[in-house]
Amino acid sequence: MRRLSAVAGRALPFLYAAIFIVAVWQLVVTINKPHPSLLPPPWAVAKGFYGLALSGELFLHAGVSLGRVGFAWLLSATIAIPLGLAMGRSRRLERVVDPVIELFRPISPLAWIPLAILWFGIGESGKIFIVFIGTFFPTLLSTVAGVKSIDPVIIHAGQVLGCNDPASMFRRVVFPAALPSIVVGLRIAFGTGWAAIIAAELVAARSGLGYLIANGMEILRADQVLVGMIVIGVLGVCFDAFFRFLNRQFSWEA
Amino acid sequence: METNHMGSTAGKPISIERVMKIYQSRSGPAVEALRQFDLEIAAGEFVVVVGPSGCGKSTLLYMLAGFSKPTQGSLRVAGDPVTGPDIDRGMVFQSYALFPWLSVIGNVEFGLERKGVPRAERRPLAMKYLKMVDLQDFADKHVSELSGGMKQRTAIARAFATEPSIIFMDEPFGALDALTRRFLQQELLRIWKQHQKTIVFITHSVPEAIFLADRIVVMTARPGRIKREIRVDLPHPREITSDAFRDLERRIYSELDEELSKTINQEGRPAAV
Numbered sequence: 001m002r003r004l005s006a007v008a009g010r011a012l013p014f015l016y017a018a019i020f021i022v023a024v025w026q027l028v029v030t031i032n033k034p035h036p037s038l039l040p041p042p043w044a045v046a047k048g049f050y051g052l053a054l055s056g057e058l059f060l061h062a063g064v065s066l067g068r069v070g071f072a073w074l075l076s077a078t079i080a081i082p083l084g085l086a087m088g089r090s091r092r093l094e095r096v097v098d099p100v101i102e103l104f105r106p107i108s109p110l111a112w113i114p115l116a117i118l119w120f121g122i123g124e125s126g127k128i129f130i131v132f133i134g135t136f137f138p139t140l141l142s143t144v145a146g147v148k149s150i151d152p153v154i155i156h157a158g159q160v161l162g163c164n165d166p167a168s169m170f171r172r173v174v175f176p177a178a179l180p181s182i183v184v185g186l187r188i189a190f191g192t193g194w195a196a197i198i199a200a201e202l203v204a205a206r207s208g209l210g211y212l213i214a215n216g217m218e219i220l221r222a223d224q225v226l227v228g229m230i231v232i233g234v235l236g237v238c239f240d241a242f243f244r245f246l247n248r249q250f251s252w253e254a
Numbered sequence: 255m256e257t258n259h260m261g262s263t264a265g266k267p268i269s270i271e272r273v274m275k276i277y278q279s280r281s282g283p284a285v286e287a288l289r290q291f292d293l294e295i296a297a298g299e300f301v302v303v304v305g306p307s308g309c310g311k312s313t314l315l316y317m318l319a320g321f322s323k324p325t326q327g328s329l330r331v332a333g334d335p336v337t338g339p340d341i342d343r344g345m346v347f348q349s350y351a352l353f354p355w356l357s358v359i360g361n362v363e364f365g366l367e368r369k370g371v372p373r374a375e376r377r378p379l380a381m382k383y384l385k386m387v388d389l390q391d392f393a394d395k396h397v398s399e400l401s402g403g404m405k406q407r408t409a410i411a412r413a414f415a416t417e418p419s420i421i422f423m424d425e426p427f428g429a430l431d432a433l434t435r436r437f438l439q440q441e442l443l444r445i446w447k448q449h450q451k452t453i454v455f456i457t458h459s460v461p462e463a464i465f466l467a468d469r470i471v472v473m474t475a476r477p478g479r480i481k482r483e484i485r486v487d488l489p490h491p492r493e494i495t496s497d498a499f500r501d502l503e504r505r506i507y508s509e510l511d512e513e514l515s516k517t518i519n520q521e522g523r524p525a526a527v
Contacts (some may be wrong), residue, residue, distance in 0.1 A: 019279070156345065156347070160319060160339050160341065160345045160413075168368070
């Protein structure tokens with residue numbers, strides 16, 4: 001019961017924010033009377049949402065976008081986490097890999113979209129590639145930072161308790177010690193991946209929430225654009241909340 | 255090999271011969287931490303090393319544990335050279351160094367698992383060592399729920415559970431309040447007598463050294479050498495207020511004061527380091 005009210009306590013500010021936004025939106029519509037194809041009133045968007053939900057189209061697009069992000073995010077994690085663990089422990093490896101990463105990191109994943117289209121066309125691999133770029137660096141950097149912040153006595157304790165080979169040291173000490181930081185990285189990565197997939201789908205896709213928005217623009221259906229945007233926002237908040245919950249499960253203080 | 259009633263192996267002797275350690279810092283001159291250090295420690299002996307800060311006591315302990323290598327000289331345990339950390343040489347750290355992702359008993363089981371103790375035997379064995387430090391009711395608690403004293407008792411249980419022949423203790427009670435400290439000193443003596451491990455214990459506290467040690471090694475200021483070895487023959491439990499205790503305390507303080515004044519003079523001189 002207390003847990004439930006705590007969840008409600010955190011959700012309530014979002015509800016207030018939603019009410020405020022809808023109120024301002026309705027006010028703008030009432031005063032300015034814009035053409036509905038430019039800014040439809042809230043109820044029209046609600047109706048659009050209902051229609052898209054009823055036809056299943058909305059879930060299809062949301063599912064496709066989530067699937068792409070989820071796949072690319074997992075793929076990047078399986079490479080970034082081991083690499084980050086190794087880089088955090090080996091100064092030599094870090095010195096070699098770090099400059100490469102520093103050069104690539106400032107390039108937004110969106111800047112890769114043209115190349116992705118050239119290389120992969122508008123199939124799935126291009127979008128996976130974009131999200132991969134967007135999720136790889138946050139995961140890697142958080143993992144490296146997590147490993148480097150491990151108190152050396154924890155490593156020493158592992159050594160005198162029988163972790164003499166690198167494999168057992170990584171598995172039994174370094175990885176669990178760095179896990180809180182890794183989970184933070186995964187959360188940030190999911191956020192950047194979610195932003196990147198929408199952008200990639202805007203440009204080159206036949207499905208996904210980004211496509212839903214781009215398509216709405218083409219057929220002059222601002223309500224469809226707004227439905228897409230709202231779903232992106234709400235899903236983003238939900239996943240962030242889920243990862244914050246995970247963060248709390250994996251944050252140990254000594 | 256001798257075994258005691260807890261079924262663990264007895265301590266092993268340590269031999270330190272002409273050990274020298276020089277740290278080459280990336281900027282500035284090399285630092286000589288230890289010079290010509292010779293020490294023989296008998297199996298099952300409780301040796302306490304005291305000295306001014308920066309005298310290289312921790313350096314010595316870290317080399318004995320196998321975390322770093324001496325620049326010159328040799329370190330042997332029961333005749334075998336120390337080549338790296340080993341589960342046969344346990345360690346208790348000032349900052350506890352417990353694994354915060356594991357429960358109290360999980361920390362104690364960690365070394366047992368690494369040692370290859372079968373899963374079914376780990377928990378009862380770990381429980382036995384938690385009982386030894388009177389923490390059996392806290393087995394499934396999270397490490398963060400423990401007080402400092404309880405954390406260090408967990409760390410002691412963890413170190414003894416793998417039944418090492420030697421245990422190094424790096425200022426283990428330095429972060430604890432005076433009462434907890436006194437209590438844990440008594441506990442440690444009791445456990446040591448029961449298990450007959452060789453213990454090398456580092457401290458800043460002279461009373462602590464006298465209370466615990468078979469032998470006290472007083473070190474010089476950097477570069478660390480042995481200034482004096484003092485055998486403590488007082489019977490246990492040692493009474494801090496007794497005359498013999500006080501006399502010994504006074505002797506060791508005067509040795510240390512000499513060294514401290516050297517360090518302070520060194521620091522006072524510009525460009526000496």
